[in-house]
Amino acid sequence: MDDVCSECGTRVIPMADGRCPSCMRPFVGKEFDPIAERVALEKRRRQAESASTAKRAAGNKQVRWGVLLIVVGLGATAFSYMAADTPAGGGKVIVFYGAVLVGILQVFRGLSR
Numbered sequence: 001m002d003d004v005c006s007e008c009g010t011r012v013i014p015m016a017d018g019r020c021p022s023c024m025r026p027f028v029g030k031e032f033d034p035i036a037e038r039v040a041l042e043k044r045r046r047q048a049e050s051a052s053t054a055k056r057a058a059g060n061k062q063v064r065w066g067v068l069l070i071v072v073g074l075g076a077t078a079f080s081y082m083a084a085d086t087p088a089g090g091g092k093v094i095v096f097y098g099a100v101l102v103g104i105l106q107v108f109r110g111l112s113r
């Protein structure tokens with residue numbers, strides 16, 4: 001016998017302690033309704049979809065920040081290189097590899113999402 005949980009709409013066999021194995025709430029069974037189940041499935045599918053869209057948006061944001069860090073790091077390094085030719089620069093070139101490395105890391109993390 002399988003009933004539909006009135007809490008989460010999943011077709012389940014209640015656990016020994018009378019709870020729904022899917023949502024862990026006290027099981028209150030109702031007659032199996034194929035339309036209600038399809039609606040519940042569709043709702044869950046849409047929730048999963050919007051979650052993955054949000055994840056992708058966050059990944060894209062991370063990639064943009066990473067690229068920005070790389071550009072700023074390289075730009076600052078180039079500026080330092082040019083400034084090193086002037087007397088004030090003292091012939092020292094500061095390489096902003098920290099920003100570039102973090103930027104590259106961000107890009108890869110963003111892409112792997």
Ligand SMILES: [Zn+2]
Nearest residue numbers: 005008020023
């Ligand atoms: Zn349930």
